Amino acid sequence: MSSSRLPRRLALAAAATAALLTAALTACGSSGMDHDMSGMNHGTTSAPASASATPGSEHSMPGMPGMDHSSTPGMEGSSGLSDNQAGYRLTTRDTTVPAGKQADYAFTITGPDGKQVTDFAVEQTKQMHSYAIRSDLTGFQHLHPTMATDGTWTAPLAALTPGTWRLYTSFTPNSGDGKGNSLVLSRTVTVDGAASTEQLPAASATAEVDGYTVTVKGSPMANMAHEMTVSIAKDGKPVTDLQPYLDTYAHLTAFHAGDLAFAHLHPETTVNGDHGGPDLTFHAEFPQSGDWRLFLQFQTAGQLHTAALTLKVS
Structure with missing residues (x-):
């Protein structure tokens, strides 16, 4: 090999080494x-x-x-x-x-x-x-x-x-x-x-059951945790006599229209005697968008009530 070609070979090798080092650093950054x-x-x-x-x-x-x-x-x-x-x-x-x-x-x-x-x-x-x-x-x-x-x-x-x-x-x-x-x-x-087959009721923020009006507040999005509030009233007045049911003031279950995917919304309201309500907070996270049928169960005067409504999840 001629002495005139050696520096060129060394320069090319150095450039290649620098390129490999840059690529490695970039990969590490991407991994993080x-x-x-x-x-x-x-x-x-x-x-x-x-x-x-x-x-x-x-x-x-x-x-x-x-x-x-x-x-x-x-x-x-x-x-x-x-x-x-x-x-x-x-x-x-x-x-x-x-x-x-x-x-x-x-x-x-x-x-x-x-x-x-x-x-x-x-x-x-x-x-x-x-x-x-x-x-x-x-x-x-x-x-x-x-x-x-x-x-x-x-x-x-x-x-x-x-x-x-x-x-x-x-x-x-x-x-x-x-x-x-x-x-x-x-x-x-x-x-x-x-x-x-019965047609799924249209999405609504309210539902009626046994003389009670249930209102859902919140705009949940699929795969995102949201706080959702449920308010219960009777004859236009806030309800404050909810009794514990399964260690909570309300139990909320949801099913996705079409495939029947399941979601259990976890209550966050602290139970303190037989005077729960009117507002109950839930941790809501739905695995997919679309219409969900919600079933809210709550108890007053020893009677269990089940309210159903359709909720649109974005």
Whole structure:
């Protein structure tokens, strides 16, 4: 190699080294940005029903609460539309239920080890909450099943009308791999007979039930945490005699029109005796946009009331 070509070769090598160093530094910077922006996925389609959130994987941007799209409070990233999640599986005995009469719906929960789970944490006074809703979002039932010693649960379904129903189970394992993780699993059943579908009522901020007027205040957006207020009045006067129901003054459950995705809105109002109301605050986070059918349950004078309304989520 001639001495005149050596400096040129050295210069080219130095330039290449500098370019590689610049690229490496740029990659490191991009990696850090990806970490900070991991909660900024703006897809409006919910995650697959069997998906589960990984603890510690949420990274919302400072000043932008609720921008993490991987989970919904109490659901660990699940829309409740699968019978299995994080190794836990819902197994049922029946795929059909008779129409027009009370029926016992039996089911079991098996864990990642394949064994029936019998140790559940208590949430809002119950180890297991079950819900039933028909495909047109009618016939809502909130049930509290009982468990036998072998882990078999039985939910006493009130009479169902013909059609397709989805039955949900909401629970938190108290031991094992899923200890402390809230899960929602579901399966469908068919009620024989001629089904007549009801049209979903238009979106409205108010609903009437048993002489009470329920008003929802707030403009929730999909995959963003919002504070939502529910006010209850009777004969135009604010209600202040709400009684505790499941350790809260109101229980709020929502189902998405079309696919029946599930959302449980968590109460934030502190319970203090039999004089709750008129305003109740909820932590609201809906996994997708569209129409949601809300069912608000509250109790006065020992009577449970259930108000239903349609809420538009942007």
